Amino acid sequence: MERIVLPEIENLHQLDVYIQNQGYEAAKKAFSQTPDEIIDQVKKSGLRGRGGAAFSAGLKWSFMPKTTNKPKYLCINGDESEPGSFKDRQIFEFNPHQLIEGILITCYAIGAKVAYIYIRGEYHKWIKLMQKAVDDAYAAGYIGEKMKEKFSNEFACDIYIHKGAGAYICGEESSLMNSIEGQRGYPRIKPPFPAQNGLWGCPTTINNVETITNVPAIINKGWEWFSKIGEPKHPGTILYGISGHVNKPGVYELPSGTLLTDLIYKYAGGVPGNKKVLCVIPGGSSMPPIRGDQIEGVKMDAESLKAVGSAIGTAGVMVMDEDTDLVKVLARISKFYHHESCGQCTPCREGTGWLEKILNRLVRGEGSSSDLDLLISVANNIEGNTICALGEAAAWPVKFMVTRFRDYFEARVKKQVTLSVSNKVHSMRQTAIPLADVSK
Amino acid sequence: MEFKFTEENIQKINSVLVKYPTKKAAVMPVLYIAQEQNGWISLEVMKEVASILEITEEEVLGVVTFYTMYHQKPMGKYHIQVCTNVSCMLRGAYPIYDKVREKFGINNGDVTADQKFSLEEVECMGSCGTAPMIAVNEDFYENLTLEKAEEILESFKNRN
Secondary structure, eight states: OSSSSSSSOOTTSSHHHHHHTTTTHHHHHHHHHHHHHHHHHHHHTTOSSSSSSOBBBBHHTTTSSSOOOOEEEEEEEOOOTTTTTOOOHHHHHHHHHHHHHHHHHHHHHHTOSEEEEEEETOOOHHHHHHHHHHHHHHTTTTSSSSHHHHSSOOOOOEEEEEHEOOOOOGGGGHHHHHHHTTTTOOOSSSSSSSTTGGGGGEEEEEHHHHHHHHHHHHHHOOHHHHSSEEEEEEEEEEEEEEEESOOSSSSEEETTTTEEIIIIIIOOOOOOOOOOOOEESSSSTTSSSSSSSGTHHHHHHHSHHTTTOOOOOOOOEEEEETTHEEEEEEEHHHHHHHHHSSOSSSHHHHHHHHHHHHHHHHHHHHHHHHHHHHHHHHHHHHHTSSOOOOOOOOOHHHHHHHHHHHHHHHHHHTTTTTOOOOOGGGGGGSSSOOOOOOOO | OOOOOOHHHHHHHHHHHSSSSGGGGGHHHHHHHHHHSSSSHHEEEEEEHHHTTTTTTHHHHHHHHHHHHHHHHHOEEEEEEESHHHHHHHHTHHHHHHHHHHHHOOOOOOOOOSEEEEEEEEEEOOOOGGGGEEEEEEEOOOOOOHHHHHHHHHHHOOOO
16 A cells, blocks of 8 residues: 555655655646646545544635635644644654645645644654754745745745644644734634634634645645545545554554554554453544444544544544553543643533542542443533533543443442453453453 | 843844744744743743733733743753653553652652752653653653663763
8 A cells, every 4th residue: 555645765854855756746736727726636535634523625725715815824733732643743754845745735725825834842853853844945945935936836935833832722723823823722712714714813724734745645646546545435544543552553554444453453463462452542532432342343534433433533543451441541531631621611621620530539449320420411511512622522532431331430430340341342362351450 | 030032042033023924923932932041931031022022921921821831930950751641651651650750759840959850740742652751851752661761760860
């Protein structure tokens, strides 16, 4: 399988190597067409956002107003702070010029003159690597005013890197814009959507790093080619980040619709100690977890995961083996969302704290069965009652883990040592092995 | 203590300002420059940043207190960050975190008496595939075992 976003080419991060491998040819090709033609091709390719919502990229671009007196902006979301996600980091490190080329094409298609790449502040090294690529591209005339000469076209744009400062919420698109504007990263109420009212009140498009890195390949090889890779409704390759209890964690670029069991056993080398899989979170910590006995036959794409009651998110797959204490895991997840809630909406600000408190009580062994219902009730009261999706992100793991592993949580609350959940554990082995002592 | 940017940093700020249509938008990068110079963001730093960017001191304070990477007190020379989020947790982050606390006798947010080390339990750092990890200042140390983590901490202990 050919890799699109992270091709196996040594030193591809270097400008000269990138150019030797058809680098910036797609931009040249794109600039000879009209912006509408580019948007049309991206729409037809079926490219969907890789940042979490899996929304059609071409459709998003088409929302940008054609006639406006205001400047237009492009924001590239490289905040990547969702636990379990570590894919954009690979692009910054190994293929930054393809991202830059994607940005040039996108700016041309939507009519933006300035693009900001928002990179999370903790990525010190990757910010430097990305900055180096941007500087090199500027010096060689691929970005900025010199582009006009380089590409023999009237179009030119600037690309700037904006460094975040440790706030998960800034991965939410409207918070990201507030952060670039120099404010607290508070999400904005929508509508108006960014295409109407984005950065400094101007039309703005926000796309994920991986999404945009796909664009040059689509222009080079054609939308038909792209649309035939993987699942028809969510075509292309996906950077799957696998972490947790697997032998070979890492980022694997594979077609959409790759089997979850293939990811775990074929690519990530299975579970250490040949243990069984108790739980998988398929798309970053905010996505509904799947039970071990549900993972057989599950395909990794937006539609298939929706069908099993979860979502693709950032395709950050977290695998937990049979000995994992799910109560502790859920408590840690809730601690994260409590910490990262921006505090604007009461249900989220207070609710995430309550979830954490109740789960900590369970961890200490002081909880009761009624706490499980309380957790679901609090989660239900957060979900749908907040400005942004952090509410859902905090509520879903709790709601779905408690309901899908109800017997596990009941047994944990009752301090039962032997948990009869072997039927909920996925194994390549035939023998059922009981869970470890959870009374520890 | 009064705070003024160095001449070199004033130049840096000027090169940042051209990237944004408003001065206010430069507050985050300017705060980073200030933090690099001063080590942390004091009230005097905030006042100076506000005056340079022609915004209110409250606006600067709002930004400083919202984002966790701006330090509101002096941190250690070596700022140790340990990720304990799920992917790291599953691969042994908590024993490493406990080891740091034990080794330096400090808790989350504390600084050692000699100002050499400070500790922060951080949220996901994007090292899930190379978990567990610790970061010391700007450098990531990944794929750790408890032994490797100890080795790294020891090497910093021996550094000046």
